[in-house]
Amino acid sequence: MISSPLIEELIQSLKCLPGVGAKSAQRMAFNLLERNRDGALRLSRTLHDAMEHVSNCERCRTFTESNICHICADPRRAESAQICVVESPQDVLAIEQTLQFQGRYFVLMGHLSPIDGIGPNELHLDMLQRRLEEEKVDEVILATNPTVEGEATAHYIYQMCQKLGVNATRIAHGVPVGGELEFIDGNTLIHAFTGRRKF
Amino acid sequence: MISSPLIEELIQSLKCLPGVGAKSAQRMAFNLLERNRDGALRLSRTLHDAMEHVSNCERCRTFTESNICHICADPRRAESAQICVVESPQDVLAIEQTLQFQGRYFVLMGHLSPIDGIGPNELHLDMLQRRLEEEKVDEVILATNPTVEGEATAHYIYQMCQKLGVNATRIAHGVPVGGELEFIDGNTLIHAFTGRRKF
Ligand SMILES: [Zn+2]
Ligand SMILES: [Zn+2]
Numbered sequence: 001m002i003s004s005p006l007i008e009e010l011i012q013s014l015k016c017l018p019g020v021g022a023k024s025a026q027r028m029a030f031n032l033l034e035r036n037r038d039g040a041l042r043l044s045r046t047l048h049d050a051m052e053h054v055s056n057c058e059r060c061r062t063f064t065e066s067n068i069c070h071i072c073a074d075p076r077r078a079e080s081a082q083i084c085v086v087e088s089p090q091d092v093l094a095i096e097q098t099l100q101f102q103g104r105y106f107v108l109m110g111h112l113s114p115i116d117g118i119g120p121n122e123l124h125l126d127m128l129q130r131r132l133e134e135e136k137v138d139e140v141i142l143a144t145n146p147t148v149e150g151e152a153t154a155h156y157i158y159q160m161c162q163k164l165g166v167n168a169t170r171i172a173h174g175v176p177v178g179g180e181l182e183f184i185d186g187n188t189l190i191h192a193f194t195g196r197r198k199f
Numbered sequence: 200m201i202s203s204p205l206i207e208e209l210i211q212s213l214k215c216l217p218g219v220g221a222k223s224a225q226r227m228a229f230n231l232l233e234r235n236r237d238g239a240l241r242l243s244r245t246l247h248d249a250m251e252h253v254s255n256c257e258r259c260r261t262f263t264e265s266n267i268c269h270i271c272a273d274p275r276r277a278e279s280a281q282i283c284v285v286e287s288p289q290d291v292l293a294i295e296q297t298l299q300f301q302g303r304y305f306v307l308m309g310h311l312s313p314i315d316g317i318g319p320n321e322l323h324l325d326m327l328q329r330r331l332e333e334e335k336v337d338e339v340i341l342a343t344n345p346t347v348e349g350e351a352t353a354h355y356i357y358q359m360c361q362k363l364g365v366n367a368t369r370i371a372h373g374v375p376v377g378g379e380l381e382f383i384d385g386n387t388l389i390h391a392f393t394g395r396r397k398f
Pocket of ligand 2: 256257258259260261267268269270271272
């Protein structure tokens with residue numbers, strides 16, 4: 001039993017962080033109180049500001065505190081006429097870090113999941129359709145996750161593209177570069193074999 | 200590069216949490232934004248309230264938002280006339296969880312460390328001395344950590360107790376219950392041997 005209801009509440013609420021259980025929440029609470037109250041107050045402010053002001057880009061739905069994110073607002077990013085469809089803002093981040101893709105994004109903020117009541121409306125696919133109708137788009141790159149739901153979502157958007165006469169491609173799945181065959185799961189190996197190309 | 204300065208700031212400030220690096224801070228920030236904004240806002244409030252209102256008990260110096268902590272305020276805890284001296288509020292918590300100790304505490308909030316400028320004044324040992332002079336204390340149990348600094352601190356307080364004619368004891372150090380000898384460090388083994396008792 002902790003001598004302070006405020007510390008008890010702090011420990012409870014720290015457990016909302018992914019990967020933080022009772023023991024680490026307790027360690028975090030005391031560590032901040034003992035050594036870093038300024039850092040904790042700064043975290044309190046940034047949590048509040050981010051949760052209150054970060055919303056979705058009006059064009060690609062990624063997280064931004066502006067109406068339009070900096071990628072959508074950059075006219076050079078429209079030149080490639082490619083739209084990469086991903087499930088989450090973290091996927092955008094991962095792709096941006098490769099510095100290879102020069103086009104724009106559409107972020108689904110999830111994937112089709114009828115059991116959870118997530119259909120085309122919840123993924124705002126009408127927004128994507130409108131962009132495909134209004135913008136000059138040469139290629140939609142489907143970069144959803146290689147899971148059952150991700151594949152189903154990619155397939156649904158592929159059919160939408162076909163109706164609109166827009167090219168759609170799917171990113172390759174296979175053995176990661178540097179990966180060792182014996183440690184790769186069977187599903188990935190199947191993808192690696194079916195996606196094989198001439199040497 | 201992240202599309203939102205607010206998310207960037209949130210990730211930076213999450214790194215003030217012990218054990219949280221750049222990767223987990225990023226995962227935490229996106230997870231909260233995507234799935235748990237209510238939990239994050241609650242964490243923002245509890246962080247603020249705890250950092251602003253949690254201070255030190257006027258008698259034992261443990262963390263509390265009251266003037267006097269609930270242990271010091273409990274008259275039954277004075278009956279045993281024992282004071283257990285520990286380094287941190289987390290030590291109080293660990294001892295309370297055993298449900299064995301019925302006395303009261305004095306929390307040093309650290310240990311003597313001349314290099315870091317931490318002497319008897321910084322540990323508020325004058326407060327402990329006043330309690331030993333004013334309260335009826337039968338025994339001071341020195342439960343500082345079995346480190347060089349913890350031992351030096353225990354020794355300093357032992358000498359203070361001697362001058363005041365108060366009994367002082369040191370908690371036993373040795374092989375943890377359930378521990379296997381071969382995995383115990385040499386220093387602990389030395390303590391286990393020198394502290395041996397008749398079977
Ligand atoms: Zn955008
Ligand atoms: Zn107290």
